[in-house]
Amino acid sequence: MDMTELLRRRLADVPAGSVKTEAGELTATTSGKGLMEIRELFPGIRLSFNDFLAGEIAFRHPASRSVLEIHYCHRGRVGWDMKNGTSVYLGAGDLAVHSRDCCADSVMQFPTGFCCGISLSVDLKQLEGNMPPFLAESGLSLCSLREKYCGLHRSTAISACGDTEAIFAPLYRAADPWRLPWMKLKALELLLFLGQYTPD
Numbered sequence: 590m591d592m593t594e595l596l597r598r599r600l601a602d603v604p605a606g607s608v609k610t611e612a613g614e615l616t617a618t619t620s621g622k623g624l625m626e627i628r629e630l631f632p633g634i635r636l637s638f639n640d641f642l643a644g645e646i647a648f649r650h651p652a653s654r655s656v657l658e659i660h661y662c663h664r665g666r667v668g669w670d671m672k673n674g675t676s677v678y679l680g681a682g683d684l685a686v687h688s689r690d691c692c693a694d695s696v697m698q699f700p701t702g703f704c705c706g707i708s709l710s711v712d713l714k715q716l717e718g719n720m721p722p723f724l725a726e727s728g729l730s731l732c733s734l735r736e737k738y739c740g741l742h743r744s745t746a747i748s749a750c751g752d753t754e755a756i757f758a759p760l761y762r763a764a765d766p767w768r769l770p771w772m773k774l775k776a777l778e779l780l781l782f783l784g785q786y787t788p789d
Contacts, residue, residue: 592664596642596703600624608646610637619646625708630773633715637708638760641665645698652693654739657711659779660685661757665704670696675743682749686783688739707757709776713739723777729784737788745788752782 600622603609608617610625617623621643628636660669662679669677669685672694677685689710697704713731720731738745747753756775763771 592705593642593703596640596705599640600642608641615648615650617646617648619643621646621702628769628772630769630776631716631721632719633712634776635710636772636776637710639704639706639708641697641699641704642702643699644702645696647696648692649694650689650692653689653712655712655714655735656689657713657734657738658685658687658689658692659709659711659783661707661709661753663705663707663757663761665699665701665706667704667706668698668700669744670698671744673742677744677746679746680749682754684747684753685744686738686747687744688742690739691742691744707760709779711780721777724780727781727784729781734780734784738783747786747788756782 603622603624605622606620608619608623608625610617610623611627615625621641623639623641623643623646626638630636660679662681662683664681666681667679669679669692671677671687671691673691675691679685711734713735717731756779759771760768760775
């Protein structure tokens with residue numbers, strides 16, 4: 590079964606022209622459909638599995654330079670036009686990292702007609718007072734993350750590589766009751782990866 594047919598079945602209960610999500614602050618406009626399954630992992634850290642079956646989707650949400658948005662393309666392709674006029678293009682395995690200010694009013698275009706992926710939203714201000722012990726012990730600097738990715742006013746694209754594949758692949762294989770622990774572990778691993786990664 591091809592990915593388009595698989596998504597048609599998965600999104601059968603989602604009305605055409607809508608993106609089903611629990612995030613009340615996000616609105617989406619599309620002629621297709623989508624599903625965003627959001628889980629709160631830690632205070633300030635949310636993970637979302639995203640399935641989109643559409644040509645394009647326009648998103649609108651509050652802007653914030655202190656919220657780090659990380660988007661992983663698992664299957665399909667996406668071209669993302671940000672509100673500041675910049676664009677980023679992702680294929681399978683690629684990442685985009687930017688502040689929530691960049692994508693507050695943006696349009697995602699899907700050349701293949703679909704995209705499956707994962708988003709991680711990290712409120713750096715909230716995380717400052719609620720660092721999971723593992724991150725606190727690692728010496729990860731939230732200030733450095735903010736400067737590296739939120740101060741650029743554009744999206745940083747990271748091409749597919751073994752390190753990112755090792756982070757995201759288990760999330761698509763994990764079954765309950767192991768899925769949530771894997772999400773928490775891999776979210777922290779992703780932040781450590783971004784902490785040591787040097788953007789071009």
